[in-house]
Amino acid sequence: MSDEKQESPGAGAEASETPAAPEATAVKRPKLVPVKKAVPVKAPSAPADEGVTRRGLFSALGLGWLTFVGASGAFLAASTRFLFPNVRYEPPSSFxxxxxxxxxxxxxxxxxxxxxxxxxxxxxxxxxxxxxxxxxxxxxxxxxxxxxxxxxxxxxxxxxxxxxxxxxxxxxxxxxxxxxxxxxxxxxxxxxxxxxxxxxxxxxxxxxxxx
Amino acid sequence: METFKEIVNFLTNPKILLILSVVMFAAGLIFIRFFTKPIVAIAGAAASVVFFGLSMTDENFMLIVAKADNVPIVMMVVLVGFFTWLGMRRAVINDQLMEAGQETMERRETKQKVFVWPDLVYIEFLAIILCTVGLIIWSILLDAPLEEPANPTRTPNPSKAPWYFLGLQEMLVYYDPWIAGVLLPGLIIVGLMAVPYFDPNPKGNGYYTWKERKFAITTFLFGFLILWVTLIFIGTFLRGPNWNFFGLFERWDVAKLEALVNVDLSEYFWVIWLDGGRPTNPLLRELPGLIVTAGYLFLLPPILAKTVFRKFYAEMGPIRFNVMIFLFLMMASLPIKMALRWMFNLKYLVAFPEYFFNI
Structure with a gap:
């Protein structure tokens, strides 16, 4: 989620300069528009809070999931490797x-x-x-x-x-x-x-x- | 004294002991009003104390009972007896109260309220102190039963599980490991969890009663007292070297000879009854056992539903009834299998040693 916040201010600032832009971000506009005087001041900070886009959320989730799967896989592989010792103190099978x-x-x-x-x-x-x-x-x-x-x-x-x-x-x-x-x-x-x-x-x- | 010991040895032969404990269990429930009288219980406890005290003079009995591993089992037998009696006594009193149209003991008790502090905390504090004192004294008096380092060539004889697993170990004598070690213990746990779902009868919730829950109480107590506690008792006190049975006062003789040639059902059927050879096809060979097992698991439930358990079937409906009867039959299979082993030396009903599958 922290990656998300770093990216979003740029996108949010851009959107605030063109209030009537028919973009995906325009959906969120109506919340901000009714505030008359504070529009230029609050606009840069407000999208930073709400700037989680659908795409961004899913890519973050995907990244997190991949990391989790990778870590689990590595752990499992290490555990499996642990079951096969480097040296076995067993007598030879033939004597x-x-x-x-x-x-x-x-x-x-x-x-x-x-x-x-x-x-x-x-x-x-x-x-x-x-x-x-x-x-x-x-x-x-x-x-x-x-x-x-x-x-x-x-x-x-x-x-x-x-x-x-x-x-x-x-x-x-x-x-x-x-x-x-x-x-x-x-x-x-x-x-x-x-x-x-x-x-x-x-x-x-x-x-x-x-x- | 010697004849008395021989009588006890005879009675503690597991075949007799198990029949005896079932008879005592049935008598206890049939004559429940008599057995829940305090004077009867005190007389029984006194007789047990006298028996135990006199038995301590016997060196073989002393050796087993005073073994550090076995001390908690002696305590457990006493505690299980006492608490079962206490529960049944309250049940009988409640039944009488309800017959007279009065409130149960538990409902009366819940009307009285006390403060958590100091009343409850005070009792808990006292219990903690007493338990700690008891454990300290116990640990000072009896040393931990540690043994020599494990040695694969010298298996202790007999090799016993911890006392709480001795019931399972006894089960393993009659069943293949996957049944006695995985299936039946799993069914005990899953089955106990399933009880509230197939038995939504609210009677007995929050109060002791016998008359309203005769089947449920009998089944549970049979499973717990006979199939769990009695098997632990047998495993602890009666199983000796080479896993042979020994009477309570019998010397644990390593060289005790017991001829137990066990025979599978397939051999009984094909060789002894039909006077032929066993078929080479494993499926044909085990057909009699498979039919018996299938009949027990699939034919018996509908028959029981139409006869003995007709009322249950009507009340519970097919799904609940079938779950209940499956668990019931699985539980009953243990004493049946034990009896078959003891009476006919029957090893397995179905035996596929080729595929590690035996019933």
Whole structure:
């Protein structure tokens, strides 16, 4: 609005010198005309107060709106940028987990739970890797060796050693990660590839290491 | 004493406890004149104090009740009981007054006027001081229940929400997260906001009454006392390690074995009842559950409108009635789902794990 006032005195002064001019400003004239003696004196100041033209108002509003949208957009962009840190302190998604012979048959290896969030299970036929995230609401279940099941302490979901859900509210089995043998004979686990049983992905040979 | 503890443990099995609390709730409302007598209330309070005092000698009970997290819940149970009783007592007195053609207690009270200064400010000042003193004493006596730094590999067992969210956490045991965590809590809030719009009945405005608002009071108290407070109670006192149920005097044994193999409705229908295999097409597989759900949400309202709630339907008209009955059925779905889980180990009526959609 301050821009408006700076522009308007010029336009107003011009209009006051030609009172009968049939311009857009003439619409406002009748208010000023009845005042007899004060016409030349008051005219320069009065349009300064009322000099908001329709065009001027809309351009000011438009400018304000553009500024607002620009600022909001910049803020949003900055906020979005903030979600992607420059440095991520995450372990690499792919790691080596020792030789298959290090794993006892029928046991759940919890060694990598803290760092990588996986359980490695070895059974008669081979090995597979389970994610430690409960499929109900994302808590970390505990492996109960005595009962041979994973049990979530948050809502009581239970999973068998295979990762299949069988009790509590969890709607689907634990997810598996890709597992293979590296060149040096070590087990190579790739967390960037997920296998979900309900989508039939456990049949994928990459989800299970046959030994 | 041991047999007494075993009886209490049996009664606090959630299946029994929930049925018991519904029975007590119904009895309280049916025999409302009896239960709102001061002598009955004093007797009940005395019995509770004796029970609580005796129970404190049990180490397992003591462990749960005296835990710093749980102290406010004990207070809450007492306060909820007292204020519900007080409201219902005034309602009964008002009903009697109105029957005799007299003015309600509240109307009589509003005729008497006092000054804000000093009368009201004086009381408020006193309340502030007493609350502050209470909080200071509480904070001196009980340390804040802080735990060790969070560790993703060591989830506390059991892992409990703050006490006021334990009702929601209990709901999550029976429902998919999007229903128990988003839809139902949202409906509680939106539904409570919608009540004045679908229920413009002016009766009970500004005064307590029971006879004029039986359905409204029963429904609200059922939702609040049974589905909110009782679930908080269950979550606090009866949920132990591995989220198993434990009686009030039972030791929280981490190794307690509870066989709960849950089964979806599709498996019941196709495998157990029809002795076949489950169809591979997910839509066909979940058809029975979808039909049951659709029947519950779309078939039941018109049936209820023609039978039990005929009078409501006539008074409220179709739109208000349908909004009301939808909220009512959504509320009723929680105890129904809990009962199905406990009685038949039913996990989900409709289960599309492929699309993260389960009912």
């Amino acid at each position: 080596r987990a020792g030789l298959p012979s290090d794993y006892a048959v029928g046991a759940v290896e919890e060694r990598f739970k803290a760092q990588y969030g996986v359980w490695i299970v070895r059974n008669q036929e081979g090995m597979y890797v389970l994610s430690t995230v409960c499929t109900h609401l994302g808590c970390t279940p505990n492996w109960l060796a005595a009962e041979q099941k994973f049990k979530c302490p948050c809502h009581g979901s239970g999973f068998r050693m295979s990762g299949i859900n069988f009790e509590g509210p969890a709607p689907r089995p634990l997810e598996r990660y890709a597992i293979s043998l590296a060149d040096d004979g070590q087990v190579l686990i790739d967390k960037s590839r997920l296998f979900q049983e309900e989508k039939g992905q456990w049949k994928d040979p990459a989800s299970f290491l046959r030994l």
